[in-house]
Amino acid sequence: MALSREQIAMRVAQEFQDGDYVNLGIGIPTLAANYVPADIQVMLQSENGLLGMGPNPTEEQLDADMINAGKETVTAVTGASIFNSAESFAMIRGGHVDFTVLGAFEVDVSGNIASWMIPNKLIKGMGGAMDLVAGAKNIIVTMTHADKHGNSKLLQQCTLPLTGVNCITRIITDLAVLEVKNQAFYLSERAPGVSVEEIQAKTAGELVVPEHVPEMQF
């Protein structure tokens, strides 16, 4: 069975290491914050200028001056820091953020990502995504393996305008975990009950399949 959004987020959270500073994009990546293992500590960075983002506030805690990069009201955890946008992107562009997790429309075998623009349709802007993919040490893309029409989002070459080049090394989809290297996708795990054949059929770019592909463990 293909994973739900929550299950993708659970699998993402397994990647976090104790002491990581992590930036989570809007959507599935944000859900990963709910599944951080209890025995480790991670600090969430929000690129509008908050390191140590906490949960949404109660009605009593609500504060118009306290938002995240998605413009939602949030709180700060104990030990958080708040700073200006140039400082925030110095952390990101300087490679100080350990992990970035973001969504995408397309990823290709060269590690290129397209996530911000669909010509003549979606032209809202890239926000901080281009800075994040150019700066983070470790980037994970989360997305469905194929779009709702069944077209693969894992391509030999991206067709949409790019967000960044040669920057994606790991993808977690509703069907699989894949590494991007040597101009190919390397299948490393599959979702429980999903066959290698299904993954192969929904991967348009070159796919390398090892002899044994373990199922994801939850």
Add this chain to the structure above:
Amino acid sequence: MAGFDKVVNSYAEAMAGLEDNMTVLAGGFGLCGIPEGLIAQMKLMQTKGLTIVSNNCGVDGFGLGILLEDKQIKKMISSYVGENALFEQQLLNGELEVELTPQGTLAEKMRAGGAGIPAFYTATGYGTPVGEGKESREFNGRPYILEESITGDFAIIKAYKADRYGNCIYRHTAQNFNPMAATAGKITVVEVEHIVEPGELEPSQIHTPGIYVDRVIQGSFEKRIERKVVAK
């Protein structure tokens, strides 16, 4: 004005000198930390042909969005403009030009502009539409693009507290782009929740030193929340 006292008593005074076709840098992230009264004054003045540099363009009917109503903005330099139907309409009609700029590059353009640095290299945007037509160069085996800095005729800023000398402190994430924009305006105007006397703010806690600030005005703020999300 006497000495370093930068306090003005009316919005007209605060924005005096704003003319058609000027470039205005505006602090704020979404509707958080925006100089509401200074934007309202710009609408009142009906200044046209403006280039606005700001991470976003407000929403329909609030924030910078109100300057779209009478087509006062000619060009917007932003990282994300998706919250605004009127914006989209004017963009599609060709009445409005937009230069989409990565958020970190936008912050750095203002920071560099205020610091007298005309351009800088960054990896952000290389190989994407943002990098098209820009000079690129390799450093330590990695390609970078050259981005030019930004300065403005005016910078409009929202601070939490400022003393009469223009030393400013921001509150929580209402800081965002305000400190960078403050450094890069020829005339920097700060609208503030609380004006205090010099000496009341701890010198080492000042976010924006008064040297960058030309005018300070006491504001009153609605502080609208763009996306209210509370814990379940």
